[in-house]
Structures are given as C-alpha cells and as structure tokens.
Amino acid sequence: MTPTDHPPATAGHRAAVRKAVIPAAGMGTRFLPATKSMPKEMLPIVDKPVLQFVIEEAVASGIDDILIVTGRAKRAVENHFDFNPELEAFLASVGKPELIDQIRDIGNRARIHYIRQKLQLGLGDAIRLGRDHVGDQPFAVLLGDTIIEPPEGQKPGLRQLLDVFEERRASAVAVHRVPREWVGRYGIVDGAPVAANPNVLRLRRLVEKPPVADAPSNLAIAGRYVFTPEIFGCIDATGQGVGGEIQLTDAMDLLARQQPMYALSWQARRYDIGNRVEYAKCFVDFALRRPETAKALREHLLQALAGS
Ligand code: G1P
Numbered sequence: 001m002t003p004t005d006h007p008p009a010t011a012g013h014r015a016a017v018r019k020a021v022i023p024a025a026g027m028g029t030r031f032l033p034a035t036k037s038m039p040k041e042m043l044p045i046v047d048k049p050v051l052q053f054v055i056e057e058a059v060a061s062g063i064d065d066i067l068i069v070t071g072r073a074k075r076a077v078e079n080h081f082d083f084n085p086e087l088e089a090f091l092a093s094v095g096k097p098e099l100i101d102q103i104r105d106i107g108n109r110a111r112i113h114y115i116r117q118k119l120q121l122g123l124g125d126a127i128r129l130g131r132d133h134v135g136d137q138p139f140a141v142l143l144g145d146t147i148i149e150p151p152e153g154q155k156p157g158l159r160q161l162l163d164v165f166e167e168r169r170a171s172a173v174a175v176h177r178v179p180r181e182w183v184g185r186y187g188i189v190d191g192a193p194v195a196a197n198p199n200v201l202r203l204r205r206l207v208e209k210p211p212v213a214d215a216p217s218n219l220a221i222a223g224r225y226v227f228t229p230e231i232f233g234c235i236d237a238t239g240q241g242v243g244g245e246i247q248l249t250d251a252m253d254l255l256a257r258q259q260p261m262y263a264l265s266w267q268a269r270r271y272d273i274g275n276r277v278e279y280a281k282c283f284v285d286f287a288l289r290r291p292e293t294a295k296a297l298r299e300h301l302l303q304a305l306a307g308s
Contacts, residue, residue: 013169013228017138017162020063021130024051024144025071025117030276039073040273041144042080045286046293049080050273052106053147059109061159063140067113067133069126074116081107122245128235136229138165141248146223147282148174149269157268158224164200165226170260173203173252174224176270183215187249189263190216201263203256208249209242219263221249222270231255 028040035043041051051068058066070077083104091099115129127141140158148157155163157174164172175189187208191201205216225248234254241247255261271282284301287293 013138015137017140017165017226018063019065019067019134019137020058020140020142020158021067021069021127021134022051022054022058022142022144023069023117023123023126024077025069025120025126026145026274027071027120028145028274030274031279035073037073038076039071039144042073042076043273043279045147045283046290050147051077051144052080054142054144055081055110055112057148057156057158058140058142060156061140061162063110063158065111065113067115067130068144069115069117069129071117071120074114078114081112083107120245122241122243122247124235124238124246124248124251127248128232128246131232134229138171138226138228141225141227143223145273147271147273148222148224149271151267151269154268157222157266158226160266160268161224161226161264164262164264168200168260168262170262171227171231171252171255172225172262172264173206174222174268175201175219175263175265176222176268177265178218178220180212180215180218183212183218183220184209186220187247187252188215188217189219189221191219191263194262199265201265203252203261203263206249206253206256208247219265222266222268223272225252227255228259230259234258 024039024041026040028035031040031043042049045053055066068077087103088100113133117126117129130139140162142158150157161172161174178186187206188210189201189203190205191203194200194202207216231251234251235246237254238246238251241250252261272278273282287297
C-alpha cells in the first residue's frame with residue numbers, strides 16, 4: 001500500500017466512535033501496598049480517582065459507552081461508578097446535599113460495563129477482551145493510569161484524536177516527544193508528516209520499548225488511541241513481545257502495514273500515574289489549581305523548599 005491509499009470503506013471506518021475501552025487491570029506493583037486491594041487507577045488526585053478523570057475525558061469527547069477491563073481489584077472500581085444509597089442517606093442526615101449530587105453524578109455520565117482479565121497477558125490481550133463489546137465498529141482506548149491535560153483552551157485529549165479519525169477514517173494514536181533516553185519506557189512511532197498538518201504523521205512502524213540505539217524517533221505513545229476493528233485480528237496475530245506480554249504496540253505495527261494509520265503529535269501534558277514521581281507531580285499540580293487547596297499548599301511548598 002502507498003501513503004496515498006485510502007483505507008477500505010468498511011463499517012468500522014465510516015461509523016462514529018461511541019465506545020471506549022479502558023484497561024485498568026495492571027498489578028500496580030510500584031504502588032504497593034496501596035494497590036494490594038485497589039487498582040492504581042483508583043489512586044486519588046486530591047479527591048478524585050485517576051480513573052474518574054479518564055472517564056470524564058472520554059465523556060467530554062463524545063463517548064457514551066465505556067468498557068473497563070479490570071483485574072482482581074475490580075470491586076473498588078465498580079463501587080465507585082455505582083450509586084451508594086447508604087452514603088447518600090448519611091450525607092442527607094448531616095446536611096451535605098451538594099455532595100449527594102456529586103457522588104450520584106459519577107455513575108450517570110456514561111454507560112459503564114466491566115470485563116475481567118483473568119491473567120496478566122499484556123495490554124494487547126486486555127484490549128482484545130473488548131472485541132465482543134465493540135463489535136464491527138471503531139472504538140477508542142484510554143489508558144486508565146494516564147491523565148491528559150491539554151493546553152488552556154484546547155479540546156479534551158481524546159477529542160483531538162477523534163477529530164483525526166473522523167478526518168482520515170483510519171486508526172490514530174496520540175504521541176508526545178520524550179527525551180531520547182526515555183524511549184525504552186514507551187511505544188515509539190516512526191512516520192512522516194502528512195501535507196495538510198505537520199502534527200499528523202502517517203505511520204510506517206511502531207516499536208514497543210526499544211533500546212535507545214534502535215528507536216526510530218523520540219515520539220512516544222501517550223495512552224490514547226482510536227482503532228478500526230481490524231486491530232483485533234492484528235492482536236490475534238501478535239505473539240509475546242517485550243516482557244513476554246502481548247503488546248498492543250506490536251499489533252498496531254501489524255495494522256499499520258495493512259491499512260493507513262496516523263499519529264497525532266500533541267502538546268498536551270501527560271501524567272503517567274504508573275510512575276510515583278509523576279503521580280506526586282500530578283497531585284501537586286491539581287491541588288495548586290483548586291481554589292480551596294491552592295493558597296495553603298503554595299505557602300507550604302515555598303516553606304518546605306526553602307528548608308530543603
Ligand atoms: C504502555 C504501552 C506503551 C505506551 C505507554 C504509555 O506501556 O505499552 O506503548 O507508550 O503505555 O503510558 P506501560 O506504561 O504499560 O509499560
């Protein structure tokens with residue numbers, strides 16, 4: 001196929017994207033003991049779990065149906081996005097009605113479904129569990145441990161990627177530039193900018209966690225994807241990759257050889273909650289933006305830093 005070819009016009013390319021799959025089944029070993037009975041996706045940023053930020057991004061981007069791929073710590077996720085009549089009754093009894101609306105709203109924003117990944121076989125395997133749910137339709141993937149903050153005034157992260165899908169009718173992945181020495185932590189893409197937009201690349205190759213010497217670029221996969229349903233066949237054809245896991249990036253590399261696929265290189269800030277320092281930065285950044293916590297935290301940080 002040449003770079004000017006158009007994708008095949010199947011239903012999976014023409015349809016609007018209504019569904020998202022959110023993998024949230026990882027062990028979260030870097031956050032033990034906090035993650036012994038709770039997935040890392042439920043870690044709070046001030047007072048809201050990471051996964052709620054991710055779901056709010058999906059909903060703000062026009063997605064109304066979400067499949068969460070959970071692991072053993074599934075119950076904490078399900079309970080969070082369910083109603084809690086006992087808690088509501090308690091809040092009513094102590095005169096905090098505003099909190100009732102807030103906790104009820106969490107479960108009302110989208111239709112949320114769950115599937116459990118029984119074995120930790122990798123991200124590709126987790127996404128494959130969405131096959132029956134999404135069927136022959138395009139769908140989005142949002143990593144449940146990644147918060148994306150677009151620059152002021154820009155659309156939500158996933159919405160920007162959906163715009164690329166709708167324009168090109170082909171799978172698309174968000175990427176961001178990382179320091180060259182970090183390429184071994186990410187999926188790395190190789191592509192060429194399209195004529196109409198220097199931030200959109202037609203992809204040639206994708207490689208998961210390459211050694212620095214082999215990395216085709218420093219453009220790292222940023223945890224947001226939109227796929228045509230042909231990705232499932234590519235996952236089936238993908239064997240174990242880095243870490244002995246079925247890597248989504250390897251399946252995407254196959255897909256890019258079968259049909260056009262694009263990357264959107266964006267300026268959004270990405271917080272990888274799987275990383276302790278990034279988690280701490282995310283917590284501090286968000287607390288500094290919240291009116292009720294900003295002033296006291298700023299004063300504390302200035303004092304703490306002056307003393308360090
Ligand atoms: C996963 C993906 C990788 C991507 C990264 C983004 O890796 O496999 O391609 O760049 O998420 O966070 P993980 O962080 O699970 O090792």
